[in-house]
Amino acid sequence: MILDAPAPAGYRFRQLTADDRRAVTHLDSWAFPSPADPDEIEKGPSPLTWDRVVGVEPDGEAAPDGGLAALHASYPFSRFPVPGGTLPTAGLTWVGVHPQHRRRGIATAMIDLHLARCRERGEPLSALFAAEYPIYGRFGYGKAADDVRLTVPRGAALRDVPGAAEHTVRIEHADRGRHAALVDTVHRVAGESVGGTGINRPGWATRESAELQASWWRDSTTFRGGQESRRIVVVERDGEPRGYALLRRKLDWVPTGTDGTVNVLEAVALDAAASRALWGVLLDLDLMTETKPFILAPDDPLLALLRNPRAAGQRRVDNVWIRLVDLPTALAGRRYAAGIDATLAVTDARLPDNAGVWHLRAAPFGAATCERADTAPSEADLALDVRELGAAYLGGTSLAGLAAAGLVDERVPGALAAASTAFGWPVAPVCSWVF
């Protein structure tokens, strides 16, 4: 794997291994302050796949706590959902620079190395969750999905769905041995066929690696923030799991009675009836005053089932960001919601191979091709930066909306409406968990 990319003067890259766990934990606690003691964190499983973890060390004398000035890593998503299919994708994560070493170009050098390694591994996309919104646009990542955060009052009325009452409900302590297979299967199937429609949900990454699995099921008191241990609600029909929710309740006793919150970590259902059955439980737990789903797709069934969604105080938050690393493979690797035959003049300051004019052709919901075009950029149908292509890639950001903001240039009249429709997708992109 490439490591000889240039680091800023005075620093060098080093491939890390599991033996570097202590240094990684300490650096991470500098980058992301947390009340958790690094020694306590070290006792649990790490989510990292070590051959994807690269550290930055200062030349000369090693600093304390393992000597790292910075690190970054990526999660392996071999089947990352894109519109109508999947592509190998690197989930960039754990990007952190010690406060003493920041603003010297270390993150920039790490991301250049990350993109080079993605290419070497044959990953045409990189995805991430941004700790702060302004960081990643400069590196060619576009905000490709939003999620919705709600606070639903207890007992909020839901519309009826035929068949919901035919579900049985289990409420149990969440346990990896007992529930991991159920959670993985329902989660995967729900992403492949949203609500049983047969349409997939772009961005719906699965926790593929053994390391991510182990870390996901960890339930240390250190990270509970005063909440109970993790519980699971499973709804079943004819003995088959049709949905689940992972949750933690928090209860405060106040002079007027009780003030409790149901924090829902992840709620997934395979069809409308299962969704209605699941939320019926989650919105009516004793001693609770409100239910807070952590991440919901903007088109999650709950929003349509609530009789008064306005009362749940909806807030949209940026979810997955996408970077096209290998542009032609990425554009040919998804499906399009309408036929498209267009030339795109693309700029990409970090990966010049992606720049130039590309000819994208696809039948509606069919296979696509993307080839270099012998067209002058001034004569291409549309012109845009790779960042905007990343924003539109999962189908959740409209090219027309970006054009209205001056970020996409329509050079041939009519091309924008056609391309914007084609780049859309019937189901909103989202990832149900933060990586």
Ligand SMILES: CC(=O)SCCNC(=O)CCNC(=O)[C@H](O)C(C)(C)COP(=O)(O)OP(=O)(O)OC[C@H]1O[C@@H](n2cnc3c(N)ncnc32)[C@H](O)[C@@H]1OP(=O)(O)O
């Ligand atoms: C996918 C993930 O892992 S998200 C996690 C990101 N990490 C964190 O938020 C942890 C805390 N922050 C940090 O560790 C660091 O500040 C980082 C990683 C965000 C940036 O590292 P640095 O080495 O300081 O970045 P670098 O020096 O390469 O800066 C490059 C440019 O980005 C800008 N930039 C860096 N961080 C930020 C930020 N948080 N907000 C806005 N701009 C930023 C710099 O000003 C610089 O701009 P310029 O090129 O116009 O001068």
